[in-house]
Structures are given as C-alpha cells and as structure tokens.
Amino acid sequence: xxxxxxxxxxxxxxxxxxxxxxxxxxxxxxxxxxxxxxxxxxxxxxxxxxxxxxxxxxxxxxxxxxxxxxxxxxxxxxxxxxxxxxxxxxxxxxxxxxxxxxxxxxxxxxxxxxxxxxxxxxxxxxxxxxxxxxxxxxxxxxxxxxxxxxxxxxxxxxxxxxxxxxxxxxxxxxxxxxxxxxxxxxxxxxxxxxxxxxxxxxxxxxxxxxxxxxxxxxxxxxxxxxxxxxxxxxxxxxxxxxxxxxxxxxxxxxxxxxxxxxxxxxxxxxxxxxxxxxxxxxxxxxxxxxxxxxxxxxxxxxxxxxxxxxxxxxxxxxxxxxxxxxxxxxxxxxxxxxxxxxxxxxxxxxxxxxxxxxxxxxxxxxxxxxxxxxxxxxxxxxxxxxxxxxxxxxxxxxxxxxxxxxxxxxxxxxxxxxxxxxxxxxxxxxxxxxxxxxxxxxxxxxxxxxxxxxx
Numbered sequence: 001x002x003x004x005x006x007x008x009x010x011x012x013x014x015x016x017x018x019x020x021x022x023x024x025x026x027x028x029x030x031x032x033x034x035x036x037x038x039x040x041x042x043x044x045x046x047x048x049x050x051x052x053x054x055x056x057x058x059x060x061x062x063x064x065x066x067x068x069x070x071x072x073x074x075x076x077x078x079x080x081x082x083x084x085x086x087x088x089x090x091x092x093x094x095x096x097x098x099x100x101x102x103x104x105x106x107x108x109x110x111x112x113x114x115x116x117x118x119x120x121x122x123x124x125x126x127x128x129x130x131x132x133x134x135x136x137x138x139x140x141x142x143x144x145x146x147x148x149x150x151x152x153x154x155x156x157x158x159x160x161x162x163x164x165x166x167x168x169x170x171x172x173x174x175x176x177x178x179x180x181x182x183x184x185x186x187x188x189x190x191x192x193x194x195x196x197x198x199x200x201x202x203x204x205x206x207x208x209x210x211x212x213x214x215x216x217x218x219x220x221x222x223x224x225x226x227x228x229x230x231x232x233x234x235x236x237x238x239x240x241x242x243x244x245x246x247x248x249x250x251x252x253x254x255x256x257x258x259x260x261x262x263x264x265x266x267x268x269x270x271x272x273x274x275x276x277x278x279x280x281x282x283x284x285x286x287x288x289x290x291x292x293x294x295x296x297x298x299x300x301x302x303x304x305x306x307x308x309x310x311x312x313x314x315x316x317x318x319x320x321x322x323x324x325x326x327x328x329x330x331x332x333x334x335x336x337x338x339x340x341x342x343x344x345x346x347x348x349x350x351x352x353x354x355x356x357x358x359x360x361x362x363x364x365x366x367x368x369x370x371x372x373x374x375x376x377x378x379x380x381x382x383x384x385x386x387x388x389x390x391x392x393x394x395x396x397x398x399x400x401x402x403x404x405x406x407x408x409x410x411x412x413x414x415x416x417x418x419x420x421x422x423x424x425x426x427x428x429x430x431x432x433x434x435x436x437x438x439x440x441x442x443x444x445x446x447x448x449x450x451x452x453x454x455x
Contacts, residue, residue, distance in 0.1 A: 014224025084256015124175030291378030295370030326356030342398030
C-alpha cells in the first residue's frame with residue numbers, strides 16, 4: 001500500500017506549501033492554509049483507457065492552419081451577445097453568482113431550448129425530481145435534455161461516452177470530486193483537478209462545457225484563482241434578489257469582448273430576455289421632478305439610456321454625507337469638487353445622494369455630464385425637462401470632453417423619443433447631424449451647461 005501524501009493549500013488563492021504557514025506568501029491572507037490529502041496518478045486523458053499521445057513538435061506560426069471558430073447560435077439572444085456570437089465548440093464556460101440568483105434556472109432553460117442538440121445536465125446539488133419541477137415551471141419540453149445526478153467525475157465521463165452529448169452542463173463544480181485526489185469535494189485541489197479533467201474532455205472531444213460556480217461573501221468566485229485562468233469564459237450573473245432584473249456580465253472571454261452584458265427579468269416561468277433595456281430603465285413620470293436626468297452609456301456594443309437620480313440637501317449633522325449607488329464614490333467626489341470650483345455651487349455644506357436606477361453599476365465616464373446635471377437640478381430644485389438627455393465626460397478643468405460611439409448614443413436616444421441631447425463640441429467633428437431629427441446641443445464648458453439648464 002502506497003504511503004498517503006498530504007500538502008497544504010491556501011483556501012483563498014490555491015497556493016500550495018509542503019508545511020503549514022500562518023500567512024500565505026502569494027495572496028497575503030492569514031490562516032488560510034488547510035491540509036489536504038493528495039495522490040498523484042499518471043492521467044493521460046479524461047478517458048483512462050487512452051494511450052499516450054505522440055508529443056507535439058514546434059512549427060512556424062505561418063504554417064499553422066486556422067479556421068474561423070464555428071459557433072452554436074442559441075435561441076437566447078442575450079447569451080449569444082455575452083459569449084460574442086454564440087457557443088464556441090470545445091469551450092469551457094464558468095458562470096458564477098450569488099445563491100438564489102438564478103444560475104441553475106438559466107442553464108436549465110438554455111438546455112431545454114436547445115432542442116436540436118443533445119444536452120447532458122449534471123447536477124450534484126438537486127435531485128432529478130427537483131430539476132423536473134423547475135422544468136415544468138419553465139414550461140419547455142425537450143426530449144434531448146438528459147439529467148444525471150452524480151458527483152464522481154469518473155462516473156460522469158462513463159455516461160458521457162454512452163450518451164455522447166453535444167453540450168455538458170455541470171451544476172456545480174464545487175460538488176464534484178475525482179478519485180485521483182483524496183481530499184473532500186469543494187476543496188482547492190478537488191476543484192482544480194475536476195476542472196482540469198473537464199477541460200481535457202472539452203478540448204479533446206470539441207464539446208462545450210458549462211460550469212456553475214459558487215461565489216464567496218466578497219463576491220468573488222469560490223475556489224482557487226487558477227480556476228478562472230483555466231476556463232475560456234467567465235460569466236457573472238448579478239442582480240438583487242428583491243428586484244426582478246438580472247444581469248449576465250462577461251469578465252473574461254477568449255472568443256469575444258469582455259464588455260458585453262445580457263439583461264433578463266426573473267418571472268414565474270423562468271428568465272425572460274429584455275431586448276430593449278432602455279425602456280425598462282427609464283421610469284414613467286407624469287410630472288417633472290428635480291434631481292432626475294437621463295444619461296446615454298455604452299455596455300459593449302449596446303447603447304443604454306439610464307436614469308440618474310440625485311438628492312442634495314443641507315447637512316445638519318456636521319460632516320456632509322456623500323453616498324452613491326451604482327456609481328464610483330471617488331468619481332462622485334471629483335465631480336462635486338468640479339461643480340464647486342468651476343460651476344460656482346456651494347456643495348461643501350450639502351449632503352449628496354446619488355443613485356443609478358435599475359440596480360446598474362456604471363463605469364462609463366460618458367454619464368459624467370448627466371450626473372452633474374442631476375446634482376445641479378436637485379441643488380437648484382429645478383427639474384430638467386424629460387425630453388433631454390446627456391452624453392459627455394467632465395474634466396477637472398470643467399471642460400466637456402468627447403466620448404466614443406456618439407452616433408449610437410444619439411440614435412438610441414432618438415429611438416426612445418428624446419428631443420434634445422447635450423454632447424461635447426469636440427464630438428461635432430465628423431458627425432453628420434442632418435441624419436438626426438432631434439436637437440443636438442454641443443457645449444464646451446460646465447458653466448455653459450449650468451447656464452442653459454437654469455434658464
């Protein structure tokens with residue numbers, strides 16, 4: 001009987017050490033090393049019967065043959081957009097999100113919609129009856145969706161050889177365990193080993209594999225950081241459980257852009273695609289209210305119009321409060337300083353609260369002008385007309401800077417019925433304004449915006 005070997009792994013980053021350490025030298029976290037039993041076997045493939053392959057030889061790059069990656073276009077347009085046009089054959093896709101956000105519902109819905117492809121849905125968390133109940137609630141029938149309740153990777157691969165699916169869904173990677181590693185399921189070494197076996201299977205068989213992953217209380221994917229490096233695509237499923245809207249965001253994509261997002265609405269019958277999110281993100285107000293403006297932003301190739309809400313009130317308890325939801329608080333402080341210095345507004349004694357409606361988190365600097373206009377409106381208690389929107393960046397000198405893809409932003413605003421948009425005068429260069437029916441107002445300084453809004 002061979003002697004069992006053990007090693008210590010950092011539960012935060014996956015760093016390995018032959019002895020216990022109080023502080024991880026890789027990530028700097030304290031008391032994260034846990035002893036795990038390991039056993040090294042010679043594994044040449046996900047199939048144990050596969051013999052050793054001939055070692056590849058290097059060749060010049062110009063001799064490498066290349067073909068355009070074939071993609072499987074699903075019926076879910078939001079997923080296609082996030083993945084860059086569809087599912088790439090042999091890709092390994094990791095989906096993370098908070099408990100109860102709808103990861104399993106999303107993947108089961110996609111598995112049921114792919115009626116022409118054979119899908120194997122492997123669940124280590126739910127029974128077959130629970131999955132059947134969710135499928136009945138979604139209301140989609142498919143004879144090509146196979147359900148397997150298993151956690152051992154060797155048994156899963158046996159069933160894969162029998163069924164020969166076109167797509168495999170694993171729910172979740174933290175529940176799997178491999179016989180080659182003797183630590184418990186969910187440990188760093190097990191997650192790394194199971195992912196490596198699934199990656200070999202995906203690349204050798206050219207079969208796409210979806211992995212559902214848990215996240216920590218900090219919001220990062222649970223398990224070793226190497227997990228995100230191993231997969232081809234990392235998707236983050238976000239949203240507030242108390243709100244019906246969900247956002248599928250790309251944080252890594254080897255086959256497309258990392259700035260795309262998909263928007264869904266959680267309903268009783270599953271997740272519904274939101275094809276025009278700007279309409280749901282803009283509240284229908286019967287009267288003008290001060291402190292509310294509309295900003296045109298871009299998420300990947302998709303233009304969005306967001307509602308910015310602000311409230312400026314006198315500070316009665318010493319130090320003024322600065323609070324923002326969905327917007328960078330440091331950038332808010334910068335814009336407040338610009339408004340005070342360049343706009344002549346005395347905000348040093350005012351509480352300022354800012355909110356991006358719809359639960360969105362925006363990093364696009366193009367909504368700077370909308371944020372400033374919202375604060376000006378609340379400070380002066382004068383409403384901005386509902387038919388006006390903004391798309392420009394604000395500099396430290398109070399200058400209104402140009403933003404990218406201004407044509408798409410203007411077209412989206414015009415499509416939704418806006419009659420006027422404020423942009424930087426530097427965006428006028430090369431812009432054909434005759435093709436738009438709405439009024440395009442170009443400004444150069446923040447003082448110009450303050451003067452026009454407060455007329």
